[in-house]
Amino acid sequence: MLIGVIADDFTGASDIANTLAKGLHPEGGLRTAQFVSVPDGAAPANVDAGVISLKSRTAPIAEAVADSVSAFRWLQAQGCRQFIFKYCSTFDSTKEGNIGPVAEALADELRADKVVFCPAFPTTGRTVYQGHLFVGDKPLNESGLENHPLTPMTDADIRRWLGHQTNEAVGHVPHAAVAKGASAIRQAMARIDARFVIADAIDDADLITLGEALSDATLITGGSGIALGLPRNFLKSVSSKQQLPGAEACQGAEAILAGSCSGATRGQIDFHAADHPTLAIDVPGVMAGTVTAETLVKFYRAHVGSAPLAYSSGTPDEVKALQLKFGREEVAAKLDALFSETAAMLVDLGFRRIVVAGGETSGAVAQAISQTLSAPAMNVGREIDPGVPVLTLGNDRKVALALKSGNFGAPEFFVKALRLMEGSQ
CATH class of the missing domain: 3.40.980.20 (Four-carbon acid sugar kinase, nucleotide binding domain)
Structure with a gap:
């Protein structure tokens, strides 16, 4: 297995599984399987990307961290080279939410010194600009998400929101750097004195560029859009002779x-x-x-x-x-x-x-x-x-x-x- 995903809910898991499976590269995506829970045994040998579905988005911090680390360790045992912590493209959480603590725990497991956060999903109107999350042309906290029954989002500044949840410093890669390409992103990240970094992305091209820049990153966090550019980094490692069965038609x-x-x-x-x-x-x-x-x-x-x-x-x-x-x-x-x-x-x-x-x-x-x-x-x-x-x-x-x-x-x-x-x- 090449890519392992820890998703904090089931719809998000199927969303990113879909992204990894279809890909944007001419050769297609990765052979992807979505798991309803952490499996007891090994994954099928022909799976390139495994997505673990958790129900941790609104779970207490200790429970969310424990479940996420358990999923990570199983994926690590399958040989994954890169890990994604997938949360909602509207960063659904509260000031006391678990996105920050889960990211901290996973970063500690991997000893990662720089971790990107990018919830953008431009296809559905979610973009990040100047560190702020937008839904269409509205800031997140004016989009209706401020009324979410479980995770009301009352601040569009993801840097500030994440700062409530973690003791780690939070930096920012602006769109001006993203627009200049992968090398500029790497240079911008190297200058940032913070472990966690919010990356701007306003369209799919930005996400593909981020994927290229993060080809060597062990841990990435974001919405499903962050996976758009990742399969192409691994396609040379995938045998075209093996195929993972897709979903079959069901009558009834x-x-x-x-x-x-x-x-x-x-x-x-x-x-x-x-x-x-x-x-x-x-x-x-x-x-x-x-x-x-x-x-x-x-x-x-x-x-x-x-x-x-x-x-x-x-x-x-x-x-x-x-x-x-x-x-x-x-x-x-x-x-x-x-x-x-x-x-x-x-x-x-x-x-x-x-x-x-x-x-x-x-x-x-x-x-x-x-x-x-x-x-x-x-x-x-x-x-x-x-x-x-x-x-x-x-x-x-x-x-x-x-x-x-x-x-x-x-x-x-x-x-x-x-x-x-x-x-x-």
């Missing part, structure tokens, strides 16, 4: 589960509801135990063939009201358990195409399905929309998954995903 019953409260997901739900059956999950009922996995499964079974969607999404004000009434952690835990149990039941009932929206929800669903099928690895298939591929797992009972970050995807994403899963255009 379908279900859509949405737990994201992002504006994009709410818009996708509204678009879908115009022509398809939907079920708004009654969160107080979930907390009281009157709305259960059986409730959702009954809805899905009644609407097989019609792309049924059940969702717990709400506006920022609605989410805040529920959190104040029941507790933020309690609501999140109950909904994760609901989606997890529902997914396991659906797979046992023969559902074979499952679309999920939201990072926390995706983690709960993917883990449940992996355990149900005893299948820890997912194959990476066709890209549905930027950052979201079709994934398949299982052998005798093969299941297709799409794990969508809340803010990703076109309005018609749900139906498009289901069609690609069954091999339709």
Whole structure:
């Protein structure tokens, strides 16, 4: 294995797996596998890039560090030469978040003296300029992410935000240096007296240049975009005779589960509801135990063939009201358990195409399905929309998954995903 990725949530893991697998080089990308957890045994011999999916984005610092180091050590044992700590392209965390502590721990493991941070993903509008993170033409803290129910981002200055989470000095490689090429980036980094370095990137060309500049870096951190330029550094080491199977087409019953409260997901739900059956999950009922996995499964079974969607999404004000009434952690835990149990039941009932929206929800669903099928690895298939591929797992009972970050995807994403899963255009 050449590249090892530690991803702090499941949608982010499939996002960067997609980036590494498709590549931008004429010869393509790397043979990539996404793992639902840290495997017990060795990786398949023909895997060039391994992505470990963690559910650590909102975990306590000690837990996130322990899980990340465990994933790193397994990847290191597989022979990886370069490691990526993948977090969200909107740097989802709080002042007390774990991005800084996890990066510190991984840097200590590798004895890395300079570590780049670059959450940019220009294809979806996330850019870094002058050390500040933008979503489209808005600073991060004016983009709606300041209202995120779990990780409200109230400052667009990534240098300052990271500074809250670490004792390490935080430097900056400005876009003026990035635009001059890989050599200029290396020179700028050499002049910086800081272990952690925020790198600007406003388009894919910048990310490819960063990839060239970081060809010898043992540890890189960022969103999936930071991986755009990395496969080409390793392609000469990859045998073209070996192929890793991609995701296969799956026929069968379908279900859509949405737990994201992002504006994009709410818009996708509204678009879908115009022509398809939907079920708004009654969160107080979930907390009281009157709305259960059986409730959702009954809805899905009644609407097989019609792309049924059940969702717990709400506006920022609605989410805040529920959190104040029941507790933020309690609501999140109950909904994760609901989606997890529902997914396991659906797979046992023969559902074979499952679309999920939201990072926390995706983690709960993917883990449940992996355990149900005893299948820890997912194959990476066709890209549905930027950052979201079709994934398949299982052998005798093969299941297709799409794990969508809340803010990703076109309005018609749900139906498009289901069609690609069954091999339709």
